[in-house]
Amino acid sequence: MKTIVLKFGGTILGDMTLRERAGQIVQKYYMDGYCPIVVVSAMGRLGDPYSTDTLLKLVTEIHPKINLRELDMLLSCGEVISSVIFHATLSNYGLSSIALTGAQAGIITDRNFGKANVLRINVDNILKSINNKMIPIISGFQGITEEGDITTLGRGTSDYTACLLGSKLGSEQIVIYKDVDGLMSADPKIVTSAKTIEHINYEDVFQMAEFGAKVIHPLAVETAMKAGIPLLIKNIMKEDVFTLIDNQEVNKIITAVTCMPDRVQYIINTSNENDKEIINEVFNKLADAGISIDLINIFPDKKIFTIEAKYAETATAILNQSTLNYVTVENLVKVSIIGNRMRGVPGIMAKIIKAFSEHNIEILQTSDSHNSISCLVKKDDYKNAMILLHNIFSV
Structure with missing residues (x-):
């Protein structure tokens, strides 16, 4: 079984044109003989109806301090909504799919609500979906405790979810789709001469994430690095523009x-x-x-x-x-x-x-x-x- 993990960010899923493009990408991988595993973020940004920040504002305007357990229940909804919306999108391309919460995908965590640690992953449900010819669409950013309480893994961790699943399934690649041209050599808003990094090793990109680059979560890089799975960051509209992250040495002193x-x-x-x-x-x-x-x-x-x-x-x-x-x-x-x-x-x-x-x-x-x-x-x-x-x- 040849699996590939495809993760789509919130700005992609919140835009109809980009969401349709994501559906076409999943279809292409499926037609090429892959078993795609899709991971989704919450749609949009603050102000958009179902974004994480909008959901957070919805409740903090009522009371500034909400129990973290209840807050996790609320914030997990954004990704769940995205998974169902994308399920409908794939239906337009004749693809059978199934939307799964982090809990249904088998992500078991501790009780550190708001920033839960993953204890283990049981992919039986995902494999069952694949065997039934259905593409699993997993809500990123979330899991469940042994006691059945919903948890979130910390802000920006849908990439981490994708890498966790790719690692557990032994996927050939993990592809993170965004609306930017991969990793940049610096913030282009500050350094106008910044350019797309075509190839970088895990260690350098892990350091970039640790030292302030916000394109990918450090835990995602660390997980892919431990599993030795190539990680690609691609522009949703430019298949030939991407950053490849692997364990190969790069012939450059400063990245x-x-x-x-x-x-x-x-x-x-x-x-x-x-x-x-x-x-x-x-x-x-x-x-x-x-x-x-x-x-x-x-x-x-x-x-x-x-x-x-x-x-x-x-x-x-x-x-x-x-x-x-x-x-x-x-x-x-x-x-x-x-x-x-x-x-x-x-x-x-x-x-x-x-x-x-x-x-x-x-x-x-x-x-x-x-x-x-x-x-x-x-x-x-x-x-x-x-x-x-x-x-x-x-x-």
């Missing part, structure tokens, strides 16, 4: 430039001996509050770290409970270059420092790994920083 806005930097004075014990306690409290520390530099007399701005109020409250002296710097952005082949290549950081210095861009903090280098800069400088990085490394 992409990314950014993560809304960073806040904390500079903590730890010159006193007693401060070292207090700072350890503060870090434990930050972790207990679910605050992930991003960049961090440790010196004998101070500790410097950054977090997302949305956690700054909580972090500041924790620090104010201590006797530590600290200052904060707001309105910062982390810009990064990604490239698996930069490992062991000398002079890359020197080139960045020189270029930023010549253009009066102050670097407030840095970090690096074998396939990434990040610089923390002021919000007013980040666009120029991204353009510079894209140009000097000919990304």
Whole structure:
């Protein structure tokens, strides 16, 4: 049995012309001898009747804080509606299909409502549908607990659903259809010279997702990488324009430039001996509050770290409970270059420092790994920083 997973995003399903195009694509794969497994997102964006954000607004306008269990029940409806709408679309092409919720598709999760962890997948229902000559259309983004409660896997996880199913079924490919030309070397709204990345390996694209690129969910990449299944990101209207993601080495030192806005930097004075014990306690409290520390530099007399701005109020409250002296710097952005082949290549950081210095861009903090280098800069400088990085490394 030759399976292929085809995932269609919300903007595609919310547009009649694009939805019909999606139906034609499924038909072609079916006629070519594949068993297509379709995964769908909720239709449209905020303001559209059945989008996730519209459903969320519908209930939060009544009460600002809804139990996560009940919220998951509501938010899962968007994808279910999409699955039935697409079932009707495939009927127009003479294709038999069956709409399945995440629960009916066998996705079993824990009880971490709003961001549930997948425990296991039972694909018996999917295989039964295929054996009955029906194309399964699965609602992405959702699962079910052992106790029968509906859960969601976190925002933007329909791609993750597609990769989970492709991995479990041993599919030949996982194809993510969008209304953009695959992965871009940078955000084209900022870097006008950005271009489509034709080929990239799992590790680099995983880093891109982790460092701010929003085209595909990091869990989706990680799942496909572990299974070793090629992952394609295609433009719904341009079959020949896509990004291929696999485990093959790419002959390029720098693959992409990314950014993560809304960073806040904390500079903590730890010159006193007693401060070292207090700072350890503060870090434990930050972790207990679910605050992930991003960049961090440790010196004998101070500790410097950054977090997302949305956690700054909580972090500041924790620090104010201590006797530590600290200052904060707001309105910062982390810009990064990604490239698996930069490992062991000398002079890359020197080139960045020189270029930023010549253009009066102050670097407030840095970090690096074998396939990434990040610089923390002021919000007013980040666009120029991204353009510079894209140009000097000919990304």
